[in-house]
Amino acid sequence: MESKTEGKEKFFIVTRGKARKGFARGCIGRVEAEMQKGELMGLLYGGGSSGGNPKSGGMVKMEDTYPLTCHQAQLLLFVSPSSKRLELLCNPQLFLAICVLSQDDLVVVKHKKGHQPGLVRNLMLIGKKENQGDLLMLGFEVEFVQDSNQTVSSKKPAPLPLFSAADIVQVVPAYSVGLGPRWKDSHSEGLNRKAVSRINSMPNMGSRGRQVRDVDESVTPPESLSHHTFDVGSLVEVTSNTGITVYGVIQWMGVLSENKNDWAGIELDYEVNNCSDGTYGGQRYFTCKGGRALFLPLTKCSPDGRFLCPRSEKETLKVTNILPVTPLEETDENVPPIPESEALSLLVGKMKGIQGHYNSCYLDATLFSLFSSSMTLDSVCHKPADTEQSISRSLRKDIVNCLRRQGFVPAESVMNFRKQLGCDTFVTEEKDPEEFITILLQRVLCMEPLLKLRLNNDTSQDAYTFQIILDKEQVTQTPTVQQLLDTSFLSCGLKFEEIPSCLMVQMPRFGKKYKMFPHIIPSTELDITDLLYNSPRECFLCGRLAEYECPQCLQDRKLQPGRVKQYCTTCKTQVHTHPCRKGHCPRALAVPAEVPADAPLPRHMMQLFAVLCIHTSHYVSFVKYGLGPRSWLFFDSMADRCGDDHSGYNIPEIRACPEVGDFLSQSEEELVWADPSQAGELVRRLLCDSYMCLYQSASMALYR
Numbered sequence: 001m002e003s004k005t006e007g008k009e010k011f012f013i014v015t016r017g018k019a020r021k022g023f024a025r026g027c028i029g030r031v032e033a034e035m036q037k038g039e040l041m042g043l044l045y046g047g048g049s050s051g052g053n054p055k056s057g058g059m060v061k062m063e064d065t066y067p068l069t070c071h072q073a074q075l076l077l078f079v080s081p082s083s084k085r086l087e088l089l090c091n092p093q094l095f096l097a098i099c100v101l102s103q104d105d106l107v108v109v110k111h112k113k114g115h116q117p118g119l120v121r122n123l124m125l126i127g128k129k130e131n132q133g134d135l136l137m138l139g140f141e142v143e144f145v146q147d148s149n150q151t152v153s154s155k156k157p158a159p160l161p162l163f164s165a166a167d168i169v170q171v172v173p174a175y176s177v178g179l180g181p182r183w184k185d186s187h188s189e190g191l192n193r194k195a196v197s198r199i200n201s202m203p204n205m206g207s208r209g210r211q212v213r214d215v216d217e218s219v220t221p222p223e224s225l226s227h228h229t230f231d232v233g234s235l236v237e238v239t240s241n242t243g244i245t246v247y248g249v250i251q252w253m254g255v256l257s258e259n260k261n262d263w264a265g266i267e268l269d270y271e272v273n274n275c276s277d278g279t280y281g282g283q284r285y286f287t288c289k290g291g292r293a294l295f296l297p298l299t300k301c302s303p304d305g306r307f308l309c310p311r312s313e314k315e316t317l318k319v320t321n322i323l324p325v326t327p328l329e330e331t332d333e334n335v336p337p338i339p340e341s342e343a344l345s346l347l348v349g350k351m352k353g354i355q356g357h358y359n360s361c362y363l364d365a366t367l368f369s370l371f372s373s374s375m376t377l378d379s380v381c382h383k384p385a386d387t388e389q390s391i392s393r394s395l396r397k398d399i400v401n402c403l404r405r406q407g408f409v410p411a412e413s414v415m416n417f418r419k420q421l422g423c424d425t426f427v428t429e430e431k432d433p434e435e436f437i438t439i440l441l442q443r444v445l446c447m448e449p450l451l452k453l454r455l456n457n458d459t460s461q462d463a464y465t466f467q468i469i470l471d472k473e474q475v476t477q478t479p480t481v482q483q484l485l486d487t488s489f490l491s492c493g494l495k496f497e498e499i500p501s502c503l504m505v506q507m508p509r510f511g512k513k514y515k516m517f518p519h520i521i522p523s524t525e526l527d528i529t530d531l532l533y534n535s536p537r538e539c540f541l542c543g544r545l546a547e548y549e550c551p552q553c554l555q556d557r558k559l560q561p562g563r564v565k566q567y568c569t570t571c572k573t574q575v576h577t578h579p580c581r582k583g584h585c586p587r588a589l590a591v592p593a594e595v596p597a598d599a600p601l602p603r604h605m606m607q608l609f610a611v612l613c614i615h616t617s618h619y620v621s622f623v624k625y626g627l628g629p630r631s632w633l634f635f636d637s638m639a640d641r642c643g644d645d646h647s648g649y650n651i652p653e654i655r656a657c658p659e660v661g662d663f664l665s666q667s668e669e670e671l672v673w674a675d676p677s678q679a680g681e682l683v684r685r686l687l688c689d690s691y692m693c694l695y696q697s698a699s700m701a702l703y704r
Contacts, residue, residue: 026082
């Protein structure tokens with residue numbers, strides 16, 4: 001057990017999991033100790049007038065919490081009910097801006113039945129600190145703007161209304177006069193306790209630098225919003241004809257000397273190429289950081305869709321399209337998989353990966369597994385423009401490129417892709433990954449089958465995925481994928497006619513409930529040397545060129561059960577003189593004549609790059625994002641939800657899970673004796689819920 005560091009208190013909010021000992025979703029707690037099993041011992045803060053008094057706490061899983069600074073905890077503690085705290089955290093950009101508010105910043109707050117602009121005047125400490133462990137809540141005193149010129153009334157003001165962080169819907173930090181708010185509490189009016197400056201209290205949200213070229217006059221706002229009235233301080237978005245959107249705040253409006261129409265100067269959320277620091281044509285119109293000022297006609301602006309109240313499915317999906325910063329003129333280029341060095345910073349966190357919507361988890365998990373870090377299907381996805389179909393172009397531009405560039409694909413892009421699959425059921429109903437994969441590879445990418453199989457050395461058959469078929473008694477209680485594949489091939493009399501570039505193996509389970517094995521261990525490497533047709537193989541015992549194969553020896557407990565057995569003529573005779581093996585029927589192998597009997601034979605290996613899992617009809621995926629043994633990610637397209645079923649949206653999440661790599665990197669002997677029930681939550685999920693394991697061959701990759 002590790003105690004918290006003296007003088008550095010840590011706080012958290014419970015984001016998910018079942019309530020136990022008072023810790024429910026949305027509760028704020030203070031870390032007392034970090035336990036070795038990935039749990040936190042903490043004290044729970046309540047709400048209301050006694051919100052700052054810690055109650056008796058308990059244990060909570062670390063993975064069910066989100067870390068907070070003291071300042072964040074104080075702000076969220078004043079938010080009620082607790083569900084609103086989680087909704088606020090789902091909008092990290094807005095919460096970041098709220099955390100750094102200063103005096104005279106312009107905000108828009110919820111007031112009565114509408115929204116009201118106002119100026120932040122004070123940051124209020126709420127409550128009374130009676131004990132050392134008490135945590136005072138924080139709220140904002142806001143003075144409403146009186147007219148369109150954003151001037152404040154000269155009359156003697158009444159007591160200013162108090163708002164929580166959840167009451168603030170927009171922040172426009174462009175009106176600071178350089179003074180920190182006065183700190184007061186509710187018991188001593190006007191007491192100047194402490195000056196507050198802009199301190200970024202948000203944790204690193206995992207963004208990385210981007211390049212966005214000029215947004216020219218070809219951008220077009222949505223028709224329904226094209227006549228919206230804007231002012232300086234309005235939050236807007238600008239969308240190009242290619243569908244790429246950038247966001248910012250209007251800092252200047254007027255007529256440029258060379259134009260007669262109204263133009264806007266926008267301060268963008270991120271630095272982009274070919275943008276200025278507030279100058280245009282050699283003249284300064286406002287001041288901001290370099291590379292963030294964009295000038296364009298006012299008619300090209302639309303209200304920021306991230307803060308619109310959703311009223312329909314389309315609007316709901318629009319709200320989720322947050323933080324897109326894809327280069328505007330590079331969407332047609334082929335984007336390589338995310339490098340291992342950038343994967344964690346780009347992908348890990350909430351609102352990362354592919355956003356789920358309306359029974360799409362099977363599709364989300366499959367696409368993320370195939371395209372986030374693997375290049376095995378890249379050359380097929382990247383076809384010449386003159387031969388590319390619209391649906392494959394949609395897959396490449398709106399999903400693959402978007403995922404690899406910015407780490408997030410909104411549900412709207414996925415829904416547009418689903419509508420092009422040629423069947424209405426792909427838009428509304430649950431599907432199995434293998435059904436979607438067949439449609440994706442056959443119809444969308446127009447690929448030849450990935451697998452070419454030889455049945456009983458006679459007939460050939462093609463497939464896109466392979467289903468494990470065997471009897472439960474043929475393997476151990478906790479088999480590896482290598483054992484399952486070897487046993488299934490020998491039992492069915494199958495061989496690979498050629499080394500596949502990508503092998504997707506379905507585990508032996510039927511429907512969504514029945515599993516043949518309680519746990520299956522995904523092999524990090526598959527050795528398919530002994531599963532290749534008409535390929536030279538070495539004798540299981542002496543290592544010379546094999547001439548016979550014996551299916552009955554597969555499960556012989558004296559001959560390393562679970563491994564394919566092939567022998568040279570001498571070893572075949574010796575092994576089958578044993579009384580227990582006299583009834584075996586070894587089969588002759590087709591041996592290439594040009595291979596010397598004592599020549600060293602290469603092994604043909606395939607590497608695991610993803611695992612699809614299912615539990616209670618919900619698909620998630622584990623993806624290996626690099627060569628490092630601990631480079632594993634866990635992806636859930638519907639990890640959480642903001643709002644209700646009608647007006648809310650799903651929150652995808654990606655978590656780093658190096659513990660998965662630690663478990664799978666154990667030796668075969670260690671894995672045999674490992675107890676999956678004692679592993680961590682994600683490792684257990686991988687072993688218990690595995691549905692399909694995806695392997696790739698480096699030597700046969702389609703992409704060079």
